Amino acid sequence: GENVEQHPSTLSVQEGDSAVIKCTYSDSASNYFPWYKQELGKRPQLIIDIRSNVGEKKDQRIAVTLNKTAKHFSLHITETQPEDSAVYFCAASDAGGFKTIFGAGTRLFVKA
Amino acid sequence: DVKVTQSSRYLVKRTGEKVFLECVQDMDHENMFWYRQDPGLGLRLIYFSYDVKMKEKGDIPEGYSVSREKKERFSLILESASTNQTSMYLCASTTSVHEQFFGPGTRLTVL
Numbered sequence: 001g002e003n004v005e006q007h008p009s010t011l012s013v014q015e016g017d018s019a020v021i022k023c024t025y026s027d028s029a030s031n032y033f034p035w036y037k038q039e040l041g042k043r044p045q046l047i048i049d050i051r052s053n054v055g056e057k058k059d060q061r062i063a064v065t066l067n068k069t070a071k072h073f074s075l076h077i078t079e080t081q082p083e084d085s086a087v088y089f090c091a092a093s094d095a096g097g098f099k100t101i102f103g104a105g106t107r108l109f110v111k112a
Numbered sequence: 113d114v115k116v117t118q119s120s121r122y123l124v125k126r127t128g129e130k131v132f133l134e135c136v137q138d139m140d141h142e143n144m145f146w147y148r149q150d151p152g153l154g155l156r157l158i159y160f161s162y163d164v165k166m167k168e169k170g171d172i173p174e175g176y177s178v179s180r181e182k183k184e185r186f187s188l189i190l191e192s193a194s195t196n197q198t199s200m201y202l203c204a205s206t207t208s209v210h211e212q213f214f215g216p217g218t219r220l221t222v223l
Contacts (some may be wrong), residue, residue, distance in 0.1 A: 004154075006154070009152070032210075034211060034212075036212075042216075043202065043214040043215060043216050043217060044155070044202070044214050045214070046211040046212070049211065089154060089155065098143065098160055098162060098168065099157070099160075099170075100145075100157070100212065101157075102147075102154040102155040102156075103154055104152055104153055104154040105152075105154050
């Protein structure tokens with residue numbers, strides 16, 4: 001079946017460094033790619049998303065890139081801060097928005 | 113302020129019991145979803161609904177059923193709970209191809 005692979009599963013960085021999380025998807029019909037952040041004990045919340053007609057999107061310290069040919073998209077966090085510590089999920093959604101497949105998640109630790 | 117609520121934050125049930133998890137959203141969203149979240153497996157879709165009384169199976173529907181009698185309410189039913197259904201259950205809602213808004217989750221333990 002369709003799937004989304006996410007790497008790494010755990011990432012530890014020093015405060016101020018950059019963090020990169022990578023995802024690949026299998027369904028070529030996917031055209032919406034959101035990223036969710038889940039802090040400990042809280043619900044997942046959208047932090048950034050990108051649609052298939054765009055190659056890159058940036059929002060302050062976070063950015064997402066999409067390579068549709070390679071079926072690959074990435075989350076980049078610059079100047080990391082301790083409050084960035086959380087689990088991050090990538091996802092890929094079909095045109096109808098009904099079948100959203102999530103990656104397994106990346107646990108990011110930012111050391112002060 | 114968008115709001116998705118779930119009936120319980122924590123629930124402990126015994127094997128074989130019938131379990132109801134309820135989700136309510138106040139955003140007039142057409143689409144509602146039930147996921148289970150397990151460590152290392154991400155969020156896996158159990159069922160979704162795109163309209164009242166409509167439902168579609170997700171990736172792991174076995175052992176579950178759902179009900180959507182009103183637009184704002186989506187219920188997940190475990191007909192006969194088993195220990196392998198111990199998990200965190202998350203409800204979400206959205207309109208069209210857009211951000212999903214999640215509820216706070218229900219941590220279910222089946223003994």
